[in-house]
Amino acid sequence: MPCGSSVPPTPPPHARRRSLATTAAAVLLGACAAPLAAVAQSWPSRPVTIVVPFPAGGGTDVAMRSIQPQLQQELGQPVVIDNRAGAGGTIGSAYVTKAAPDGYTALLATTSTHAVSVSVYPKLPYDPARDFVYAGFVATSPYVLAVQPSLGVTDVKGLVAALKRDPERYSFASVGAGTVSHLLGEQFKAHAGVPLVHVPYRGAAPAYTDLMGGQVQLMFDNPAGLVPAIRSGKLVAVATTAPNALLAGVPTFAQQGIANFTQSLWYGVAFPKGTPMPVVQRFNQALNKVLADRAVSADLAAKGINARPGTPAELQAAVAADIPYWGRIAKAVGAKID
Numbered sequence: 001m002p003c004g005s006s007v008p009p010t011p012p013p014h015a016r017r018r019s020l021a022t023t024a025a026a027v028l029l030g031a032c033a034a035p036l037a038a039v040a041q042s043w044p045s046r047p048v049t050i051v052v053p054f055p056a057g058g059g060t061d062v063a064m065r066s067i068q069p070q071l072q073q074e075l076g077q078p079v080v081i082d083n084r085a086g087a088g089g090t091i092g093s094a095y096v097t098k099a100a101p102d103g104y105t106a107l108l109a110t111t112s113t114h115a116v117s118v119s120v121y122p123k124l125p126y127d128p129a130r131d132f133v134y135a136g137f138v139a140t141s142p143y144v145l146a147v148q149p150s151l152g153v154t155d156v157k158g159l160v161a162a163l164k165r166d167p168e169r170y171s172f173a174s175v176g177a178g179t180v181s182h183l184l185g186e187q188f189k190a191h192a193g194v195p196l197v198h199v200p201y202r203g204a205a206p207a208y209t210d211l212m213g214g215q216v217q218l219m220f221d222n223p224a225g226l227v228p229a230i231r232s233g234k235l236v237a238v239a240t241t242a243p244n245a246l247l248a249g250v251p252t253f254a255q256q257g258i259a260n261f262t263q264s265l266w267y268g269v270a271f272p273k274g275t276p277m278p279v280v281q282r283f284n285q286a287l288n289k290v291l292a293d294r295a296v297s298a299d300l301a302a303k304g305i306n307a308r309p310g311t312p313a314e315l316q317a318a319v320a321a322d323i324p325y326w327g328r329i330a331k332a333v334g335a336k337i338d
Helices: 013-042 059-075 087-097 111-120 156-165 180-192 204-213 223-231 277-292 294-301 312-333
Strands: 048-052 079-083 105-110 132-142 144-147 171-174 197-200 218-221 236-240 264-272
Touching: 048 059, 048 087, 059 079, 059 105, 059 132, 059 223, 059 264, 059 277, 059 294, 087 105, 087 111, 087 264, 105 111, 105 132, 111 180, 111 264, 111 312, 132 223, 132 277, 132 312, 144 156, 144 223, 156 180, 156 236, 171 180, 171 204, 180 197, 180 218, 180 312, 204 218, 204 223, 218 223, 223 236, 264 277, 264 312, 277 294, 277 312
Parallel strands: 048 079, 048 105, 171 197, 171 218
Antiparallel strands: 105 264, 132 264, 144 218, 144 236
16 A cells, blocks of 8 residues: 555445445436437437317317427427317327327327316326326417307396396307316306206317307307407307407406406427426427417417416426316316216
């Protein structure tokens, strides 16, 4: 031993075991970190599919198609929209949970598919908290109550009076059983005190057709799909759940003295459980960059949708908070899908 050097004391056995465990963990983390970093750098190397769990033409579809061109430019790969509608958006949502967790299949989740569904579908084929990795918000949107012009009403008070004159005659449409559109209709039915019949559709587009044709008389949905029909006079907007630039002349429920109708819808992207976090974070960065673009946010606003950049954690927190909120409403109106 060279002069001046010393032999370090031999650590006790339990300390040596801790040291070995710590070293092994560090080696394992380092070994794992390298492949994950490589995944993030190489992803995406082929088209990314975003499943929209509602038909083309509705607000969910409009929101995704509005950002699709810029998102694929940012990712450097095509972004393919796959409409898989049915059962209030739960069919498309369940489909994504079975996809490979490689970052090439994602879902445009909504308040309906990931908060409302938990309370109204006793046999929901997925768990929003367990089966998804959340990547971030896309947008938010208020709701508008639109009615058939033949009712001859322009506000909520007039609508309730018309419904009470012939209570057995009327029905309300929704974009699917177990959606926010459905629960708001049930909530309004309780408010009006009339036995409105609920008619669920496989998305917004077919519901709009029957609403304009008079087969159903009223409907809650977001402005994206309804505004063209409202502007053309084919439908009448009697109230919104929150102020909206496209419907500036339409008062909110609160402005008409009606509480508890302030709900909005969020859209967000979710990947199957097990998707590598570097991929999720890379997608979040691309998504937020697109949503921060003024042209994109202006285009969304022109369709009645508000761009909503955010973090994966914020979307996950929104899901966790909204499940009990909508559960209370579902219980109050007795909404349950067998």
